[in-house]
Amino acid sequence: MFRNQYDTDVTTWSPAGRLFQVEYAMEAVKQGSAAIGLRSKSHVVLACVNKSNSELSSHQKKIFKVDDHIGVAISGLTADGRVLSRYMRNECINYFYSYESQLPVGRLVVQLADKAQVCTQRSWKRPYGVGLLVGGLDESGAHLYYNCPSGNYFEYQAFAIGSRSQAAKTYLERKFETFMESSRENLIKDALFALRETLQGEKLTSSTCTIAVVGVGEAFRILDQETVQALINEFEIAGEDAPADEAAAPDPAADSESGATAADQVTPSDPDVTPMDM
Amino acid sequence: MTKQQANWSPYDNNGGTCVAIAGTDYCVIAADTRMSSGYNILTRDYSKINQLADKSVLASSGFQADVRALQKVLAAKHLQYQHQHNKQMSCPAMAQLLSNTLYYKRFFPYYAFNVLGGLDHEGKGCVFTYDAVGSYERVGYSSQGSGSTLITPFLDNQLKSPSPLLLPARDAVTPLSESEAIDLVKTCFASATERDIYTGDKLEILIMNASGIRQEYMELRKD
Numbered sequence: 001m002f003r004n005q006y007d008t009d010v011t012t013w014s015p016a017g018r019l020f021q022v023e024y025a026m027e028a029v030k031q032g033s034a035a036i037g038l039r040s041k042s043h044v045v046l047a048c049v050n051k052s053n054s055e056l057s058s059h060q061k062k063i064f065k066v067d068d069h070i071g072v073a074i075s076g077l078t079a080d081g082r083v084l085s086r087y088m089r090n091e092c093i094n095y096f097y098s099y100e101s102q103l104p105v106g107r108l109v110v111q112l113a114d115k116a117q118v119c120t121q122r123s124w125k126r127p128y129g130v131g132l133l134v135g136g137l138d139e140s141g142a143h144l145y146y147n148c149p150s151g152n153y154f155e156y157q158a159f160a161i162g163s164r165s166q167a168a169k170t171y172l173e174r175k176f177e178t179f180m181e182s183s184r185e186n187l188i189k190d191a192l193f194a195l196r197e198t199l200q201g202e203k204l205t206s207s208t209c210t211i212a213v214v215g216v217g218e219a220f221r222i223l224d225q226e227t228v229q230a231l232i233n234e235f236e237i238a239g240e241d242a243p244a245d246e247a248a249a250p251d252p253a254a255d256s257e258s259g260a261t262a263a264d265q266v267t268p269s270d271p272d273v274t275p276m277d278m
Numbered sequence: 279m280t281k282q283q284a285n286w287s288p289y290d291n292n293g294g295t296c297v298a299i300a301g302t303d304y305c306v307i308a309a310d311t312r313m314s315s316g317y318n319i320l321t322r323d324y325s326k327i328n329q330l331a332d333k334s335v336l337a338s339s340g341f342q343a344d345v346r347a348l349q350k351v352l353a354a355k356h357l358q359y360q361h362q363h364n365k366q367m368s369c370p371a372m373a374q375l376l377s378n379t380l381y382y383k384r385f386f387p388y389y390a391f392n393v394l395g396g397l398d399h400e401g402k403g404c405v406f407t408y409d410a411v412g413s414y415e416r417v418g419y420s421s422q423g424s425g426s427t428l429i430t431p432f433l434d435n436q437l438k439s440p441s442p443l444l445l446p447a448r449d450a451v452t453p454l455s456e457s458e459a460i461d462l463v464k465t466c467f468a469s470a471t472e473r474d475i476y477t478g479d480k481l482e483i484l485i486m487n488a489s490g491i492r493q494e495y496m497e498l499r500k501d
Contacts, residue, residue, distance in 0.1 A: 089357075089358070093358060097354050251349070
């Protein structure tokens with residue numbers, strides 16, 4: 001990016017009517033590792049690439065459970081993402097305390113967007129350097145939203161953000177018309193295919209990606225490594241074609257795991273992720 | 279010039295009794311389902327028991343509006359804990375949280391008389407008993423509420439070790455089987471119902487053990 005005269009602080013307009021600091025923040029999102037979201041009438045799937053600094057370290061957590069009915073995948077400055085996830089969680093908890101019902105996704109993303117906008121209009125602040133794919137369910141169905149550092153938000157059928165996300169977007173653009181009626185399994189498989197596009201040749205294994213699902217009758221949950229690997233094996237062995245049929249096999253495995261604990265919470269996909277890795 | 283006094287009270291007592299007994303690998307929590315105000319019965323079918331976590335159950339008598347508010351605050355705090363720790367709160371942790379939450383309102387207390395029951399880290403039954411402002415203690419059994427004065431001496435007679443000076447030191451936990459404990463609880467309430475006007479209608483019992491939680495009900499006298 002070239003240097004500009006008008007980019008020193010966020011409260012300075014350029015003559016062309018741009019806020020460069022906000023645009024630089026959006027650039028940070030593009031540099032982060034890829035995150036993908038897709039939705040059907042009844043389910044939303046979030047997927048992301050696991051990026052770690054070195055082979056010795058664990059990968060960063062990029063998918064967060066916000067509530068039983070909402071989850072978020074982030075790309076960009078993960079620390080900013082963590083802070084915003086905490087905000088989202090508190091908003092859901094407070095709404096439930098007051099109204100004894102789930103916070104609608106559309107309301108949450110507006111609050112998030114307004115929070116981001118504040119940082120674009122205060123000279124002592126900086127915009128959040130993180131893009132959020134918010135997936136959730138409410139009375140009006142399944143929703144996927146994208147929240148930018150600029151304070152804008154959009155609803156999507158499917159979207160991808162982060163580095164090499166264009167490859168995933170191309171795949172999603174080809175297939176998105178089928179998503180609304182898609183089954184849960186096919187939605188997850190399409191997410192994995194899209195994710196593979198961003199890896200550009202690198203092998204897709206359960207250790208390099210994280211998948212999370214939320215749906216009607218299914219609380220938001222990050223799938224564990226075995227389930228993800230089983231799904232990957234299924235479609236890689238099947239070849240390059242997108243699968244047309246249901247797969248009953250990985251589902252009972254996922255369901256029995258979720259049935260084992262009374263309230264199945266976020267299960268870190270990496271065994272050596274420390275508990276404080278929020 | 280006499281001191282000015284309030285002509286209304288923010289509190290009301292909805293009556294009722296709660297009991298909990300801890301065993302070696304189970305915990306029994308019970309409460310009646312009568313809700314009253316003065317000499318009136320508001321409903322015969324109100325649960326005073328609330329499950330806060332998979333191994334913690336709270337039974338509270340007193341002012342039910344405050345009890346409900348307390349339950350909501352604890353539920354919200356528990357959700358935050360789960361987000362941060364990726365797991366549910368243990369019963370001893372919940373016990374401390376309840377104590378802190380109650381003391382937070384030391385100068386406008388929750389009019390709630392609580393008994394927290396559950397399983398500890400080792401899977402043994404644990405019962406914690408509280409006053410309205412958060413003073414608490416882990417015990418083998420406890421009773422709170424309008425019938426507690428009738429039930430506690432009876433439980434002392436049945437369950438208490440002969441002397442705290444006894445050697446070897448006895449565990450806080452009761453050496454009763456699960457079914458014996460349930461029968462004991464039913465007996466307690468049947469007796470309390472006879473003499474306490476605020477206790478009766480129906481008894482709700484929650485039994486917690488390694489296989490999970492189950493509920494039992496027993497009819498009580500309705501007068």
